[in-house]
Amino acid sequence: MLGADPGKPTLELKMESAVAAMCVEAGYVSANREAIEVLAQVLQSYIKEIGHTSNVYCEVAQRSVPTVSDIHLAFIELGARFMNLEEYAQRPQRRHIPRQLRSYPNL
Amino acid sequence: ESSPAAENKSELSLVDFCTQLEDYTPTIPDAVTQHYLQMSGLNTDDPRIIRLVSLAAQKFLSDIINDSLQHCKMRGAPQGSRKGTKDKRYVLTMEDLSPALAEYGINVRKPMYFT
Numbered sequence: 001m002l003g004a005d006p007g008k009p010t011l012e013l014k015m016e017s018a019v020a021a022m023c024v025e026a027g028y029v030s031a032n033r034e035a036i037e038v039l040a041q042v043l044q045s046y047i048k049e050i051g052h053t054s055n056v057y058c059e060v061a062q063r064s065v066p067t068v069s070d071i072h073l074a075f076i077e078l079g080a081r082f083m084n085l086e087e088y089a090q091r092p093q094r095r096h097i098p099r100q101l102r103s104y105p106n107l
Numbered sequence: 108e109s110s111p112a113a114e115n116k117s118e119l120s121l122v123d124f125c126t127q128l129e130d131y132t133p134t135i136p137d138a139v140t141q142h143y144l145q146m147s148g149l150n151t152d153d154p155r156i157i158r159l160v161s162l163a164a165q166k167f168l169s170d171i172i173n174d175s176l177q178h179c180k181m182r183g184a185p186q187g188s189r190k191g192t193k194d195k196r197y198v199l200t201m202e203d204l205s206p207a208l209a210e211y212g213i214n215v216r217k218p219m220y221f222t
Contacts, residue, residue, distance in 0.1 A: 011139055018135045022165065023199055025134075026172045031199035038204065038215055039168060043135070044143055046164045051147030058149070066151050068125050071159055080163050086124050088166045089131065096132040 014097070015040045021095045050074050125155045133161040140164070175199065175207035 019039045023031050053074035058066045133140075137154060140161045144151065151157065179197050205215050 011142055014136055014139050018139070018165075019168065021134050022169055023172055026169065026176050027197060028172070028176065028199045029196040032201065035199045035201050035204045038201070038208075039171070042171070042208070042213060043164055043168050046167055047140055047143040047160060048147040050160050050163065051144040051149040055148040066149055066153075066156060068122060068156060068159065071156055072121055075163060080167065085162060085166060086120075088169070089124075089128075089162055094134070096134055097136060099136075 012040065015043060017097055019043060021097060025093055025095055046078075049078065053077055125159060128155050128158040128162070131158055131162075133158055134165055135161040137161070171204075171207050171211060172199070174210060175203040178203040178206055 016036050019036050020031065023036070023039075050071070054066050054070040057070040057073045058064070061070070063070075137157050140157050141151075144157065144160060176197060176199075179199075182203070201215070208215055
């Protein structure tokens with residue numbers, strides 16, 4: 001149901017494609033545009049929150065380059081459970097969005 | 108309260124897991140996650156960190172979507188079912204998504220409508 005929307009930034013479109021792929025994976029056949037947009041915003045906000053929290057932990061430790069431990073602490077603060085993550089990563093029905101190749105320029 | 112030994116073990120398993128992520132492709136593209144991480148002030152080029160964040164965000168969203176699917180099934184949504192076939196075609200709507208998001212503390216409201 002995601003039609004081409006020329007006014008939308010590419011990143012948001014990619015985010016919406018990712019959300020749509022997750023919906024199909026869960027068992028949905030179709031989705032309302034409104035619902036996809038809300039989920040894309042939730043996803044964006046979650047990533048930003050992880051980034052912000054990890055950055056705080058990184059700076060408290062007087063570092064400028066984040067480590068895996070900073071991300072780990074951020075996940076704990078956000079209440080994410082790590083134990084199931086490995087299992088989730090290896091699920092058989094996982095999908096990924098193929099990278100779009102640039103079209104050959106018309107000279 | 109988890110014991111220090113258990114915490115140490117989870118930390119070790121996390122490091123192992125991160126090394127596995129080097130040749131893993133999450134559904135959310137790396138460039139997208141990296142952009143939003145940069146927007147929040149976290150500058151990193153390490154693909155392991157980016158993919159770990161992608162995967163965690165993906166799992167968070169996937170849990171919400173699964174919850175809304177359960178809501179949809181419990182409601183017995185007749186909307187998408189085809190005539191003659193028994194398999195139901197589920198459609199993601201705000202009606203199912205709102206209660207699922209509310210369970211995670213996210214309250215969705217429509218903007219004010221002015222005529």
